Amino acid sequence: MKRIVLILLSCAVVAALTLRPADAEPSLVIGSKAPALDIEHWVQDGNGNYPHVSNFEKGKVYVVEFWATWCGPCIASMPHLAELQTEYRDRGVQIISISDESLDEVDALLKREHPEAKKSFAEITSAYSLTTDPDGSSQADYMEAAEQRGIPTAFIVGKSGLVEWIGHPGNMDEPLEAVVDDKWDREAYKEELKRQQAFEEAVQQFAQLAGQGKLEEAGKMLKDQIAASQDDEIKQQWTMIQHQFRLMTGQADEADFAFYREDLKERIGNPIAVAQHGLMLFGMVQNGGKVGPLAAEAVTALQNEVEAADDEDKPLFYQTIAQLYTIDDQIDKAIASQEKAIEFASDNQKKRLMPFLEELKSVAKKAAGGDADAQPTDKDATDKDAAGDK
16 A cells, blocks of 8 residues: 555655654754855856855845755756756856766766656766765755655745745746846745645645555545645646556556546647656556556557657657556557657667566567466666656
C-alpha cells in the first residue's frame, strides 16, 4: 500500500512527504532580507558579463537557484534558465545557480553533452552564473533556513533585497516578470503559499490513511476535500489524486477512464506529452494499478504521433509503446516495438534498451513453454524515466 501513496504523490504533491513539523517555523520566508552570498567557486559568469555577487545591489533582481549534477530535474531546467537569463540580460537580472558539490564534480558535468539541448553543459550554462559552494553555507542560509528540501529550488530576490518568491524554477516566469516590472503582489503570494501549505498538510493526512490501508477513509477524505475546496487549482489537484487513487486501488469506473482520456486528448500534438501519459499509466500498473482500456488507447495515440517525431525521440516513444503492450500481455507486439526503439537508438541508448528486449524475449519463450505467469517488469527503465519528471 505504501507504493500506492508514492505513485500518487509523485505526480502531484511530492512535497507533502517532507513537510516540516507543525511547530517548526522557517527563518527565511517571503519578505525576509535575502542573506548575502559567500560562494567558493564561480564556474560560469555569463562569459564575464555578470559579477561575482556577495551583497545584492539595490535596484537589481537576482535568482538564486540550487541544483546538483545528479538531479535530473535540475539538468532539465538548465536550458530554461539560460533562456531567461538571455531574455532579462539587459533588465538588471542575474541568475546564480549554486551546487554544494566539489568543483571537480561540476567541471566533469560541463564536459558532457546535455541529453536534450544538443549542446554541452558548458555551452548551456555559459549564459548565466553557475557556481558551487562545497562548504554548504549557501545551502544552509537559503534552503535549510527556508525549510526547502527538494531541488531545483529558486529564490527570487527583488530590487529591495527581499525574498519575493520561492519555488521550482520552471514555475517562475510570471513571478520574475512581475518582480522586474514592479507589479509583484508579495502579500497575495503569501496568502497563496498558505493555501498551498494547507493543501500539502491535508495530502499528508491522506497519504497516511492510504499507507495504513484505510482505503475507505482515504476515499472519503478525497470526496470531502473536493467538495470543500474553494480554490479551483487545488480542487483540480484533489480531483487528479482521486482518479489516480481509484486506478491504483482497482476501484476505477468510466468516470475515471474519461478523466484520463481527456488528459490524453489534451496532449495530442505534443509527442513528448503523449509519451509521458503512457509512462504514467505503465508506472501505475507496475505498482499494482489497473488501467483497463487506457493502455491500448495510449498505444494508438503514440503510434499516431511517432511518425512525426524527431528520430532522436523515437526510441522513447517506441519503448513506451512496448511497455504499454505488456500491460495487455501483447508480448510479440512489445518485442517488435522495442526492436524499433533500438533501431533508432544511439549506441549508449542501445545499451539501456537491450535488457528490456531480452526480458521480453525471455517472457515470450517461457510463455511458449507454458509458463503463464511470466511477466516483464522493466522496473529499472520505468524508474529512470520517472526520475526525469519534478
